[in-house]
Amino acid sequence: MPGTVTVVHATDAPPPRWDASLFLAGPTPRSADVPSWRPAAVDLIRRHWAGPGDLVVFVPESSTGAFTADYDDQIGWELRWLSAADQVLFWVPRDLATLPGLTTNDEWGWLKDSGRAVFGSPPDAAKVRYQREYARNHGIPLADTLDAAVRAALGRIGTGAPRADGERHVPLLVWSAPEFRHWYAAQRAAGNTLRDAGVVWTLRVSGALVYWAARVSVAIAAEGGRIKDNEVVVGRPDISAVVLYRRGATVRDTQLVLVREFRSPGCAPDGYVHEFPGGSGGFTDPARAARAELAEETGLALAPERLRAHGVRQLAATMSVHRGHVFSAEVTAGELARLTAAPGPHGSGDTERTWVETTTFGELLDGGRADWATMGMAAQVLADVDGR
Template structure:
């Protein structure tokens, strides 16, 4: 892969494709006599970058100090959204480079997952910025070379993006949930004309794991020969869901295991959600293994994955989110049902978290007629308790 660094300055148009992009955020000199920090940053980037075409958005005109703000604000806004990493270097000098605009940009972007922060130890009025960096686990350094290294390291592995794809930052592009959604669009011959990251939710060490994300998109819908603008695409990891049941002569009398849990989104009379055991785990965990793990975590039942029958996967809320559920079922013994009933007053949950779940057992008729679960859950129960469940489920999973 050829190494190339392209510097884009106000108000130049960026290239039509790149493998990574970085924005150099920080104070601009206001007069020509004040030395800028950006030439040194660019030299460091050119010397240290390997790995394809890197675009560097440098909001300092090639002619030197900013004198005309016509188009500058719009260009900076676009560049900040395009960037995979925003390198903040704040050598604040209250007389010559007060960095007031930088404060605004930092407040806007420090929670984005794209920022790195650097400042000389002696630079004044940076304590609040440093505290925010620590709170959000933003990588930080106190020299410009170290700050550059942090930004470049976060760009690897790169990904080539063209045209509208450039608006998808690497932290979203790398997620299985994005790739899954985008592959469906490309399979349908649709074109991503424009994208902008609106929000990400991160957790884990260094907040490096992107769990939820939202993009604003313009998509060319080939089948309808039109463009669908300003659409929000919301996503999260796929989940594994399990119907645990003890059979009866009729589906209505079949006993089903539900999990009761407080969810802040609940609109039920008691503010609890009743759902099937399930959830998402690490990206590389198989859906079946994740299903068995969720059963143990939420019900306390040790279930060998070999007992699980697969019923395929579908979107759960297709008008709201891209994520899908992998549906499984397992037939319980009378002894297992008795054990679950005996432990119904004992909460379960993932150790070290705020999750707390309670087991409930109801017949399918009680669940359906008592309005105990939401529509997607009722649909999953209907799929499993249908007499055709095993054959259809195994066939669908094999085809996928």
């Protein structure tokens, strides 16, 4: 049996928990003789909602249908729940005389690339050519009927996920991200409470979420409930890295294999990042990702049994929740020579281009090219293989 559908009208408080949320954005009638399209949308939502949980539908109109000219409270209400909704259904039956939808243009502007927008308009709607073309060219669900728009929005929601209180402000797109789930599980295990949140931005590639940033307000249990609400949490997929080494007479003499790659945030004197081969690789198995990234960035293919795992840690705990899975393998003299003789470029064209570099741990310590995360990976691996 499908769950309930609860309609929340302008300025009304939503329920303290839900499984899914949908905001109905679009032109609002300014006079009583112009009918609203939203009651028909709510009827369609009730008909098509098949999720087992509770769906909240935000309707930015009063329950009586009356329009309030002084609506400062409504503006705040709309901005808050537009930001929180799992999906925002834009239905724009634009008529320049009766339903101009000027505010809708602004809402579409800041939400169209959020991964949470669906756009629909009837064939005779005025001044929607730009919005429709943008949606078509950027993979945003596009509909010609209200029924199709509702189906598209509910299809993206799926069955939703239970959330309560501050959790309601994390849309499904981010809530379902593995990196968010790991971060939030750690906060819950520590006894902390998510009081409020807001997704600042997301970056998607081919429809898949790659980066996200969320402003959070957390009550810290170990500090008597002190509220921390002045930071942004950034997420991206976890990485797997491979430390290739060849033992030297001392730890400082141990040879290491790095890759040099231009990454836009890099601050080294040459503008490049000098790190161990690695990346997310698109695999759920960290060891498989490690071998794939190693082959792509250095040309060296390793058998699975040659990889040694050294654990997983967060990489930049003051900002990002993503973690690094670290592996190592000792290379032969021949492999090291081949890597040195064919430094590159390797990678996948313009998006990734790497060159192999060999160095010693001592040079890595003294040179200042590698970041602290890379230094930490090297220290962990060398401590483990040295055995002392």
